[in-house]
Amino acid sequence: MTEAVPTFADLTTMRVGGPAPHLVTATTEEELVALASHAYATGEPVLLLGGGSNTIVSDDGFDGAVIRIATSGIQRVASDGRPDAVRLRVQAGESWDGLVAYAVRNRWAGIEALSGIPGSVGAAPVQNIGAYGQELSSVLVAVDFVDAATGTVRRLTAPDLELGYRTSVLKRGLDGVVVAVELELSQRPDVGAALGEPIAYAQLAHALAVEVGTRVSLGEMRRTVLSLRASKGMVLDDDDPDSVSAGSFFTNPIVSQHFARTLPADAPRWTLAPEEPDLVASLDGESAEESAAVGLLAEAAVDREFRRRRAESEGVKLSAAWLIEHSGISRGFGLPGSRAAISSKHTLAITNRGGASAAEIAQLASFVQSRVQAEFGVVLRPEPVLVGVEL
Ligand SMILES: Cc1cc2nc3c(=O)[nH]c(=O)nc-3n(C[C@H](O)[C@H](O)[C@H](O)COP(=O)(O)OP(=O)(O)OC[C@H]3O[C@@H](n4cnc5c(N)ncnc54)[C@H](O)[C@@H]3O)c2cc1C
Structure with missing residues (x-):
């Protein structure tokens, strides 16, 4: 009998997508490094898969190597920092939520608000997972990474990963495999309540x-986070059809202050801290006094320029859910005859109501995008990684 x-459809939480004929599973770190190095050396296309909770593959499937990461192990390693620091090196295939549960049991604070996010630890840095006021970036130290360009393992520190809102260099195209993740949590004392980080999210x-x-x-x-998430269909649950999704389908758009002023006054918005602009005043070839004088002038100019650029660069984050709802798309919405629908609990999630194709998911996503664009002039960007799927 052939297998x-x-x-x-069997490997992702959206339950869509065609065949993966060249699927291999790595269960140890050594195996993962060997499989990845080999696949990169052959030059064939490679697709990495953890829990498949942020990946949507086309109905044609993927003809290259698919490496499913099922490694496990959580190791405590030495920290060079605070006395209460708990530094962990976690294998990429560990379950993210399993890690959160383990940390909470051990009275380690720092990732408790990230409870219930599906998927693997290795994929967590890819889009710098975040929820309820916490982000991976606040605890991530470094990753061990098989670089596709060389096939060798190197360490990338958190700054190297350029983590931002649902993004990193990995999501923007740096090709390779996160083999292990190093993060630093905070040990709470053995007596009394083990307190979490201050709550940073109004809801x-x-x-x-x-x-x-x-x-x-x-x-x-x-x-509390788990119960809030469940009320929105945002924890995987076989009994909840609204959780057959890839979580939020769109990121919250970031627009300029100027553009934000064109939107209705009741559209929710959050002003983001600006990037510090890099400004360098060149003082080449000046005498000491000239340098000092030019230095003061330069400082004032730099200060003025800094304030100007800061005002310009202040981004405003909008609510994708609000934009979708106010473009006339409500919970449960589906196109006629389609098996894809907006979640009945949360406008931001697109769900597979049973037997949907990747094309149906993409069709609904494109429809949502075009409605929001027509109504508000904002182009929503998909959050999941789309493989062979065009919106
Ligand atoms: C119900 C639901 C709720 C969700 N809620 C949230 C949320 O609150 N916040 C949030 O941020 N996300 C959320 N997500 C999205 C998703 O859970 C996260 O993005 C998660 O980190 C994906 O993990 P995964 O292992 O399933 O990734 P996969 O879907 O397997 O992979 C995602 C991407 O990462 C790449 N990748 C996977 N493993 C590695 C690796 N080891 N090295 C390099 N690249 C790798 C893949 O190639 C792919 O490009 C939710 C998803 C669902 C289904």
């Missing part, structure tokens, strides 16, 4: 009936 060819604070900035116990934080 059935695996499909991406979470509201659910806990406390003010933003308050600390509650790690366990309480985890339970």
Whole structure:
């Protein structure tokens, strides 16, 4: 009897996508490095897969090597930092939520608000996962990485990864495999309540009936986040058809202050901290006094320029969910005859209502994009990684 060819419909949480005829699974770090180095050396296309919760592959499938990462192991390593620091080296194939649960049990703070995010630890830096006021970037130290260009392992520190809102150099195209992730949490004392990081998200604070900035116990934080997420279909649950998705389908768009002023006054918006512009005043060839005088002038000019560029660069984050709802698309919406639909609990999630094709998912996503663009002039960007799928 011949074995059935695996499909991406079986390998991803959206449950769509065609065959993966060249699927291999790595269960140890050595195996993962060897498989990846070999695949990169052959020059064939390579697709990495952890939990498949942020990947949508076309109905044609993927004809290159698919490496499924199923490695495991959490190791405590020496930290050169604070006395309460707990530094962990975690294998890429570990479950992210399993790691959060383990940290909470051990009274280690720093990732409790990231409870319930599906998928693997190795994929977490790819889009710098975030939720309820926490982001991976606040605890990530470094990753060990098989560089596709050389086939060898190198260490990339958190600054090397250029982590931003749902992005990193890995998501923007640096090709290679995260083999292990090093992160640093904070040990809470053995006695008394093990408190989490201060709550930085209004909805979470509201659910806990406390003010933003308050600390509650790690366990309480985890339970509340899980229940909030479940109410939105944002934890994987076989009994919840709204969780057959890739989570949020669109990122919250970031626009200029100027553009944001053209939107309706009630459109939610958050002003983002600006990037510090790099400004260098060249003082080449000046005498000491000239340098000092020019230095003062240059400082004032730099200051003026800095303020000008800062005002210009202040981005404004909008709510993709609000834009979708106010473009006339409500929860549960589907195109006629399609098996893809907006989640009945959350406008930002596109769900597979049973047997949908990748094409149907893409069709609905494109429809949402075009409605929002027509109504507000904003182009929504997909959050999941699309493989062979065009919007
Ligand atoms: C119900 C639901 C809720 C979600 N909620 C959130 C949320 O609150 N916040 C959030 O940020 N995300 C959320 N997501 C998205 C998703 O869970 C995260 O992006 C997660 O990190 C993806 O992990 P994965 O292992 O499933 O990645 P996959 O889908 O397997 O892979 C995602 C991408 O990373 C690449 N990749 C995977 N492993 C590696 C590796 N080891 N090295 C290099 N590249 C790799 C893949 O090639 C692909 O490009 C949600 C998804 C779902 C289904």
